[in-house]
Amino acid sequence: MKILVCIKQVPQKDAPLRLNEQGTWIRDDVSWETNEPDAFALEEALRQKEKHGGEVVAITAGPARAQQVLREALAKGADRAIHLEDERFAQMDAANTARAIAAAIGLEDGGGNFDLIVTGLQSDDFGAAQTGVLLAEILGVPHATIIIGIEKTDGGLKLKRELEAGNYQHIEMPMPAVLTIQSGINKLRYATLIGIKQAKMKPLKKLAWTDVEAKLSPHMQRIERLYVPESRKQTKRIEGPAGEAAKQVVEYLKNEARAL
Amino acid sequence: MADTILVVAEQREGKLNRVSFETIAAGQAIGRETGWAVEVVLPGAGQAAGELAKKAVARVMALEGESLRAYTSDAYVAALKAFIAERQPKLVLFPHTYQVRDFAPRLALALERTLIADCTGYKYEGGKLLFTRQMFQGKFAADVSFGGDAPWMATMQTGAFRGDSAADGTAPVETVAAAESAPRVTPHEVFQEAKQTVDLSQAETIVAVGRGIKEQKNLALAEELAKALGGEVAASRPICDNGWLPLDRQIGSSGQTVAPKLYVALGVSGAIQHIVGMKGSRTIVAVNKDPEAPIFEIADVAVVGDLFQVVPALTEEIKKAKA
Ligand SMILES: Cc1cc2nc3c(=O)[nH]c(=O)nc-3n(C[C@H](O)[C@H](O)[C@H](O)COP(=O)(O)OP(=O)(O)OC[C@H]3O[C@@H](n4cnc5c(N)ncnc54)[C@H](O)[C@@H]3O)c2cc1C
Ligand SMILES: Nc1ncnc2c1ncn2[C@@H]1O[C@H](COP(=O)(O)O)[C@@H](O)[C@H]1O
16 A cells, blocks of 8 residues: 655644734744644554555655654654645645645656545644545545544455544545544554664655645635633632642632532 | 525434534524525435424525435535535535534535634624634634635534524425435444443543543542542543543543533643533533643633642542541
8 A cells, every 4th residue: 555644743732832923823933743643644554554565655744844743754664755845834724735735746756646645633733624635625536534443455445433422433435545543543653763763764855835836726714813712711710839729629619619 | 696604404314413503503693793594404314304494594405315315425525515506605604523524624625615614603893704713722712714705614613602592483494406426435334332331421520631640550649539529530532542541431522421510620631622521510620730721711710730739639638628
């Protein structure tokens, strides 16, 4: 199986985020990491390759700093990587991200010929949950979302989808296909020292904005402003030493909430 | 272009998904400000359309066809694409369900339009419609506008509008034949995994742990607190994914929905998928070291601090109070 994994670099989970002066985006002087479900998508791709042979290619669209997520993917076992490198890739809407990735696929030898494309089910920053689905539409191939199990069959794929409230469903579809992967589908591996060393020798192809620009369209949605959401409740805030805080919580539970 | 808001309702095996009423409520609210009429379409089995017709909407359309009997993204995209292209509503609203996540982005692109996903509200400013959605895992909210022409499309987060606030009325029901297609996806039956061994919906007190607990062995801290309170231990998804607690103790959209008298969240950030499973709790106490953790927005008591210090102290105080 020839598999493409879409990996996005997002602010680290614990990073304190601050707004830019215009209030339209965050200040990007934070630490970054691989979007969590994308790490599971990569792991799944590596496991499929280990079972069925083939190649795993990692792709990201983002500024120079995003190369780090590709380096990690290569260190974990991806065979090669593609970096759509430009500041402008960082804030695109999901449709244009998908178009840029589709364009990069088109620039591969023989038009890519990926049997399988995997993405995370959503990004931690945008949370659009759209890029993979849109990529499938652009490529004209079937897709499935929130996947927690992949089995290759003679005719294609047998997949396990997660549904709401503890429900699941198996579905089948032919390849090529795009799947969006749910966190927890597998157990992540760590990069080994040898892996990190080998990664430096693996091919990393860079594509510029101008390589794919013709395939992009005007943004169809725009963030007008970004702000800290208002609290929906009267919240009692307790700070300070743990012993004191604990006393105040118990007071509240006894006297105000009557929950003790 | 018709001045209408089309609400896409959801059913599975003929049973209406109640979040459809929340989306109708959202449509009615927008309709009151814009003057646009609300219409509802229900793809798939028609029998649930009658329930929708008891709401104050202009009409309910049951979109029926062989290929819509069991859900597949291919069939839904094909049928709704033809339907929307013909009717040209101004706005199309969906509930942000797993099913909608699966087909709506593709539908929007097939219509050369865009979808603003997982919205918590809207704003109508000077004739311009904006949708508000969470970003950065709930740390920020964004007001998002549409760049291109209608039909504009948006999905509404579960709980953003109250289903019981949807105004009642009587609407005519029409059956519309769906454009047929040959889906590439073969769906099988929906099923549940192994039987539940604990019913958290009955628990009066729940102590939930999140990734802030760091290591499996630290779960003991939460267990002691739960014991002191006479409650059950539950968790966010990553804890159950790690296998530290069984799946039937996972709270959230893909796990259990609970509404105990007291919900204590330890090191849980408060992602929307967790919150939908517990926000009905009567009293919510959250302990988190991040003063801006989104969980604090819905908490009654927000303890800003290190859970490894706060929790043992809290357990002691509760034991004292109960003694
Ligand atoms: C389709 C879908 C379905 C999902 N279903 C569910 C679901 O059913 N249930 C669910 O829970 N999630 C679900 N999720 C995942 C959800 O989006 C979040 O990723 C998850 O809830 C985060 O879990 P967490 O809060 O434990 O971890 P994190 O988000 O990593 O938060 C950890 C928190 O601990 C705090 N912390 C760290 N150390 C300490 C300390 N020493 N003291 C105090 N606080 C500390 C941090 O400040 C942080 O706020 C779903 C996601 C998707 C996309
Ligand atoms: N800039 C990007 N580069 C590579 N992959 C991306 C990018 N943006 C989104 N993706 C992929 O699309 C998934 C869904 O993102 P989103 O639609 O933003 O929620 C992510 O989990 C990634 O796998």
